[in-house]
Amino acid sequence: MKKVGILGGGQLGRMLLQEAANFPVDTWVMENDPNCPAAHLCQHFVLGDIRNYDDVYRFGKQVDALTIEIESVNIEALEQLEREGLNIIPRPAALRIIQDKIEQKAFYQQHQLPTASFVVVQNRAAVNDLVSFLPAAMKLGKGGYDGKGVQLLESAADIDKAFDAPSVLEKKVDIEKELAILVAVNQKGQTAIYPPVEMVFDPYLNLLDYQIAPADIQQKILWRVEAIALTLAKALQSPGLFAVELFLDRNGDVLVNETAPRVHNSGHHTIEAQVCSQYEMLWRILLDLPLGNTTGLHPSCLVNLIGEPGQSGPVAYEGLAEVLNMEAVYIHLYGKAETKPGRKMGHVTILGKDRVDLVYKANIVKRTLKVIAQS
Ligand SMILES: Nc1ncnc2c1ncn2[C@@H]1O[C@H](COP(=O)(O)OP(=O)(O)O)[C@@H](O)[C@H]1O
Ligand SMILES: [Mg+2]
Numbered sequence: 551m552k553k554v555g556i557l558g559g560g561q562l563g564r565m566l567l568q569e570a571a572n573f574p575v576d577t578w579v580m581e582n583d584p585n586c587p588a589a590h591l592c593q594h595f596v597l598g599d600i601r602n603y604d605d606v607y608r609f610g611k612q613v614d615a616l617t618i619e620i621e622s623v624n625i626e627a628l629e630q631l632e633r634e635g636l637n638i639i640p641r642p643a644a645l646r647i648i649q650d651k652i653e654q655k656a657f658y659q660q661h662q663l664p665t666a667s668f669v670v671v672q673n674r675a676a677v678n679d680l681v682s683f684l685p686a687a688m689k690l691g692k693g694g695y696d697g698k699g700v701q702l703l704e705s706a707a708d709i710d711k712a713f714d715a716p717s718v719l720e721k722k723v724d725i726e727k728e729l730a731i732l733v734a735v736n737q738k739g740q741t742a743i744y745p746p747v748e749m750v751f752d753p754y755l756n757l758l759d760y761q762i763a764p765a766d767i768q769q770k771i772l773w774r775v776e777a778i779a780l781t782l783a784k785a786l787q788s789p790g791l792f793a794v795e796l797f798l799d800r801n802g803d804v805l806v807n808e809t810a811p812r813v814h815n816s817g818h819h820t821i822e823a824q825v826c827s828q829y830e831m832l833w834r835i836l837l838d839l840p841l842g843n844t845t846g847l848h849p850s851c852l853v854n855l856i857g858e859p860g861q862s863g864p865v866a867y868e869g870l871a872e873v874l875n876m877e878a879v880y881i882h883l884y885g886k887a888e889t890k891p892g893r894k895m896g897h898v899t900i901l902g903k904d905r906v907d908l909v910y911k912a913n914i915v916k917r918t919l920k921v922i923a924q925s
């Protein structure tokens with residue numbers, strides 16, 4: 551049986567492993583926390599630091615193929631393993647572009663992919679000379695995640711909030727809708743695309759708040775999104791599953807925001823709402839099996855379960871029984887022992903007839919199910 555390694559043991563790894571049980575594969579996970587969400591669902595758990603060269607290299611030497619569930623992994627070790635013949639999906643070259651938002655934006659520009667105009671800045675002081683470029687979104691080149699590497703700078707008064715490190719300063723987009731689309735590329739270069747989804751964000755936490763699939767967009771916008779996503783995935787020249795986040799602005803233009811070369815939060819609904827989930831799709835790609843069918847079975851809404859403000863400590867779930875009594879509502883808990891404000895602890899997928907029905911139920915779920923600390 552093929553040994554496949556996953557770098558990272560978070561919830562994306564956990565859901566990938568839940569699906570692995572249906573495939574002929576021997577699963578290996580490396581993470582530095584023996585109680586991480588994926589630790590107890592894999593066949594072989596290796597304690598190690600995914601950012602450390604030696605740990606990643608040693609781990610790679612034990613498996614036949616390697617994938618990631620988070621971008622912040624040691625890229626030099628992956629490049630060396632690839633030179634030595636290991637099949638790494640996504641390819642390290644594609645991951646290297648994506649790991650740094652400065653390179654990622656340059657890549658969109660090189661491939662004529664529409665994206666918000668930007669300048670690269672080396673530190674906070676450099677932003678002082680760019681006041682006329684504001685309002686802008688400042689994005690850390692490396693190391694940002696879950697909105698923590700993004701700071702909106704409305705005017706000169708916000709410059710003290712700017713990052714003091716190499717970053718992208720990107721024109722603020724007048725956003726009509728935030729969209730995301732998954733593209734699958736197999737080892738033969740064949741592709742499959744999922745219907746785009748629409749995201750609604752919490753302006754305070756900057757974390758995915760709720761998401762609706764399929765996105766409610768005009769046919770011509772849909773074609774534009776699909777064409778951009780396919781062009782982008784092909785330009786990366788790598789097999790894998792790619793999640794492309796986009797903005798539809800108020801002029802009707804579609805802009806690429808960012809890309810993740812892995813299974814993605816915006817694709818959780820595919821477990822229940824699609825013929826082939828994003829997790830199943832990635833196994834098909836990793837094991838060189840045919841691509842799956844991306845047809846949607848039902849409209850869906852995805853609600854993230856995040857740690858309540860002011861609640862830290864061993865986790866408890868309030869309202870679980872009530873939500874389990876609702877129809878066509880699927881709860882996914884990530885098995886994290888401790889909650890803290892804003893931490894992603896699980897998600898709920900709701901299937902429904904239409905948007906009104908979905909949003910109605912999503913609001914009930916959000917009001918009822920709360921992630922709190924044990925008292
Ligand atoms: N240029 C922009 N204009 C307006 N809002 C933006 C811009 N860039 C990012 N944002 C907002 O910040 C959020 C997080 O930014 P993103 O680049 O996706 O970083 P992350 O890696 O944290 O997901 C976006 O989903 C969007 O709501
Ligand atoms: Mg994002």
